[in-house]
Structure formats: C-alpha cells, structure tokens
Amino acid sequence: MTDLNDRLARGETAAETKPPGGKAKRAGPRGNGGVARRRGSPSEAKLLEFAELLFFAYRDFTSDPDAILKDFGFGRAHHRVLHFVNRHSGLRVADLLDILTITKQSLSRVLKQLIDKGYIVQQAGASDRRERLLFPTGKGRALAERLAAPQSVRLAEALKGAGPGAEAVLRRFLEAMINAEERPKVSSIMHSSPAPLKPGGKG
C-alpha cells in the first residue's frame, strides 16, 4: 500500500498538488491569518502541531491496553474504571462519575460487568452507608497492572527521550492543560490512596 512517505519520496507533496477552484487568497504580511500574537508565544501553526502530536501520542498510548482488553472481552471504558479503582481504591461511584465525566447509566453498565466478573468489589461506606466504595480484587489488581505495564514502559522511555528536567516540565504542562476549576479536584484524587489496603485479598 502506498503511504504518505512513498508519495513524498515521489516528490508529490500535498502542497504541490494543485486543486480545482484555485483562487488562493494569499496570506497577509503577518502570514498567520491576521492574528496578532504576544512576543515569544508560539505561533498558531506550532500550537496546532502540538495538538497533532498529542493526538498521535494518545492514539498510540491507548493502543497497547486496548489490545490486551480484547482478550478479556473488555473495552477502554473498563480500563478507565479499573485503573481508577485500582489506583485510588475505596473511591465512591460519585467520584468515578466525576473523574470520567460520563453519566451514571454509562458507568453502571461497565462497572456491573467488572463486578460480575470479579475484578471489583463494593463495600458500603463506614460513615455513610449509602455510599458504595469500590475496591479491586486480586484479579482486578492483576489485570490493572498488566494493562498499566506497557503504558509505564512507554512513558518511561518517552520521559527519558525528552531529556533531563522533562518530568517537572511535563507535569506542569499536563496540569495546566486541565480545566482550572478541575485542578483541585484532580489533585485531591491523585493524592488519595496511593498505596491502598487490599480488600479483595483472595479476589
């Protein structure tokens, strides 16, 4: 199959391919669609390159666990739930809804499957017995770890490839990408239960 590389190798870039109605409005003197920009801030084109890189990075980042999930009859939605229950065990259904920003009906379907198949268990809250706290079973932790493994490898290599200081920069970047109002919530989630007690001991 001919791919873009081959086309480029043949000297046929899309830019050279002249299309039909061609009244090409020439770009103005600023060359950026007439948008003024602050000194030192990246150009619109550069920002869109980052948007594309983010897309490609996320696309491949999710591909490894997706392949594993297929063998278990699960999808990416199950992964998200299992991940957060595993990493922040004891969280409530409401917390999960908040994290995933999906409806309770959507979550319910996926969560029920994970519970039915013995990957997650529920436990009524001690102080408020209406709450259902969620915990991974042994089986759930094992799957979560298996799904996480290739993503950790990828992240470790990418951080190494990004050079010294990358961790701090990346952390600040990613945090700043999150909606400002959400940041305290995300922060409290991320600092909760980093090494939880194990409820599903024999799971």
Added chain:
Amino acid sequence: MTDLNDRLARGETAAETKPPGGKAKRAGPRGNGGVARRRGSPSEAKLLEFAELLFFAYRDFTSDPDAILKDFGFGRAHHRVLHFVNRHSGLRVADLLDILTITKQSLSRVLKQLIDKGYIVQQAGASDRRERLLFPTGKGRALAERLAAPQSVRLAEALKGAGPGAEAVLRRFLEAMINAEERPKVSSIMHSSPAPLKPGGKG
C-alpha cells in the same frame, strides 16, 4: 453533591477507609511490588501519575471542540477528519485511514457527511486518478479554525505554564510516545502542506 474534596476536607481519605477482607499484604522493603528499576528512572507510581494526568489533560483538551461540534450535529470523529484535511489539504483517503487507524467504513460515514454538508471537497489525483484528494472548503476551513481556537489557547497557556524550554521538551516527549515504526510516517504527515493552496475558494 459531595465530592472527593469534601470527603478529604472531612478527613475521610480512601486510604483510611478500611475495607472488608483486609489481609493487607505489606509491601516489601523496596516498596514497589518487588520490581527493580534503573537508577534515575521514575518509579512505577510516578509513571502512573503521568498516565492519569495525560488522561485528564486529554479529557479537557477535547471538551471545548466537542461542545462546539454539538451545535453543528457533528461529533469528535468529524473534528478529527476536518482537522487533518484542513491542516494537510490534498491528502488521500488512504492517508486519513492511516492517521486515524480506523476502517474505511467508519471513515466513510463521517467523511460523506462532511462532503454532503459542504465542508470538504474531493478532487481526483493528477498523477493517479484513482486517488481522491481531500480539500477543505471555505466553510470547512472556518469550522476547523473555530474548533482549533480553544485548543490553541489551552495549549499556549499550558506551554507558558510549563515554563521556559517547555516547547522543546514537550515535542521530544510527544514524539517519543508515538510508536517507533509510526514516527517517520507521522513526521511526513506533519511536514506536508503546512499552508496549502485553497481549493474551496467560495466553498
């Protein structure tokens, strides 16, 4: 609604919530599940924090265009197609399939809608008339830019927030997150047609 913050404010972290079957296996002296790691490379826990941050960042990154798309009766799939056609106009259907890693049938549905509604036009290839080169119309470019705008703002602010040198670090990180075999392909896509001629002049 009580959220995690409130719970934390009440002093009820998930870590403190004791679950039922509590035979807590204590972590070994290394405290990382017995996994050895190279000096200087981030701990598993830290890597998983980056995985979570990436999830939250991407979640919010896509939320702005998603809201706009709703008004047009489009979804995220339309955005992806329109973005790449706009930024790399003249690309072929096969290129798009390669970028998105979806099937031709999935792409077809979405692409047809964008063509029918006048956001994208097709043009037979000059050297190979089987190829259908894709171009945005004026309307298509307008929508693409409108969808890109909030994402650019978010990226610009996040880069600023990440501090000096963030651009180079982030670029290296994101590139390294992409599957190694895919990198030349991605690179050739990203360097194609950065400021294309405009086919859909009146579009």
Added chain:
DNA sequence: GAAATAAGTCAACATGGCTGACATAACGGA
C-alpha cells in the same frame, strides 16, 4: 417525619467503532 442525597435500574436512542462481501475505476506489468 420530610427533604435531600447516593446509588441502581429500565427503556430508548445516537455515535462511531467493527467485520464481511462486493462493485467500480484506474494503474501497471507481462
């Protein structure tokens, strides 16, 4: 005791993935 809250459920629907099968047009080499 009544209102509010956490969770679960039923039903119906939309989007966007997937597989499989097949059609058409155009290219390219024997």
Added chain:
DNA sequence: TCCGTTATGTCAGCCATGTTGACTTATTTC
C-alpha cells in the same frame, strides 16, 4: 491488450459506549 492489483466506495449488520428521562430504594440530614 489483458490481467492482477490498488484506491475507493458501498451495503448490511453488529457491538461498545455515550446520551436523556423517569423512577425506586436506602439512608442521611434538617
């Protein structure tokens, strides 16, 4: 020129995962 391959499009059906709206149950809180 003919044939195999390629690029694209299409029909049909299925599945995963998101949505809205309405309602129930248990429990907490005022």
